[in-house]
Amino acid sequence: MRMRAFAKRNLKELFRDPLTLFFGLGFPLVLLVLMNVIQRNVPVHIFELETLAPGIALFGLTFLALFSGLLIAKDRSSAFLARLAASPMTAADFLLGYLLPLLPMAVGQSAVCLAAAVALGLPLSWNLLAVAASLIPSALLFIALGLLCGTLFNDKQVGGMCGAILTNVTAWLAGIWFDLSLVGGAFQKAAYALPFVHGADGAKAALAGDWAALPGHLLLVSAWAAAVLALAVVLFRRRLVER
């Protein structure tokens, strides 16, 4: 009940912010269309929809970190969170209340991105549903990263960390725009030590119907998401009561 009331509030705050809607739904679409136009005007195959669409769907999810981080950081900076912290709400109520409203947004975001890719020429198949499902652990990971940053930093710092650093790290290290093996070496090793490329590779594997490759990527991203979320819960609980 408590968590549901709080989740409802967060859902309203999120969907009433036009910037959330633009960056959540519009920006990935702009990127997809732009890259597709570039592909049509160059003679080499660099931005094929089969690799681009899952990658951009993953990239769009990075904004979830920004949304969740800003929401929690703004609440922390105002007396609003103090009021709720004095209520019977538990740390789990808070974090699930922040997390759950963003999941339908993640699914909607992936659906819009993939639907646009189909409109641009990606063949329609049942595998698209698997792509959307394979992106859920990545969505959880980005939301958890946002919650962690929002718990530790103020809204300006969250804007910088989740809006600039995380989007760039994901853009460069997830193998969205280029094959990481083209760079190779330490860069590729570093990228594969992080979860982002596994999220993108998992989505690409789902689209290609490579079911053998999918579980490994999903497990790795899920483990990262669980670890980051657990850390966020521990730190948030500590911050609820000043010591």
Next chain:
Amino acid sequence: MNAIQILGLTKEYGGRRVVDRLELSIPAGELFALLGVNGAGKSTTIKMLSCLTLPTRGDARLMGHSVRSQSHQAKEILAVSPQETAVAPGLTAAENLELMAGVYGRPRERVNEVMEQLGLTQWARQRAKTLSGGWQRRLSIAMALVSQPEVLFLDEPTLGLDVLARRELWGVIRGLKGHTAIILTTHYLEEAESLADRIGIMTAGRLRAVGTAAELKALAGCDSFEDTFVALAGQEAAS
């Protein structure tokens, strides 16, 4: 029965004692005003009683529930209106109150009651961030009342309100007396004198004097309450 029982409550930050062995009992239904100059320890005391800050030593019991070891039970029966306006800016006034009703498991009808009680009905569908400062503050106080708390902490509730709005709010606060134990902090001495059953004066983290306004005046040998406050708070602060 004492609604609030404070037992040697102490708070230290890095060895600096901000609240010093506070002892106080407040019966159910009493309005107790906590006065003091800036930095006297009023807000820290409220934070400890609201389970937002862990005491360094000592304890407090709210309707018998320890703020240290039974904070979840204590939080069920307390509500706080923080010094700063504490509303969800993107929600309407009614939605803010519905949120609090949901958090405390109160029925939707309670929202309408509180809106009427604080004259918020006309602003029910207006987003909190578009309300004037005075109405935001009133909404913030209404959010503390939705749960019908047995113990209520009002931290400078009328700060920034104009005279008329302040007087209206006094009426609301008076209406709570008798069935809710209230600790009110304020810098407006006439507010404390007008509303409180008893008044406590804090300086440097310690409760220096407790009594009715008349008792404190007699203690200080002053005619006006302002002179009484200056005599009690100023003298102790200087010592």
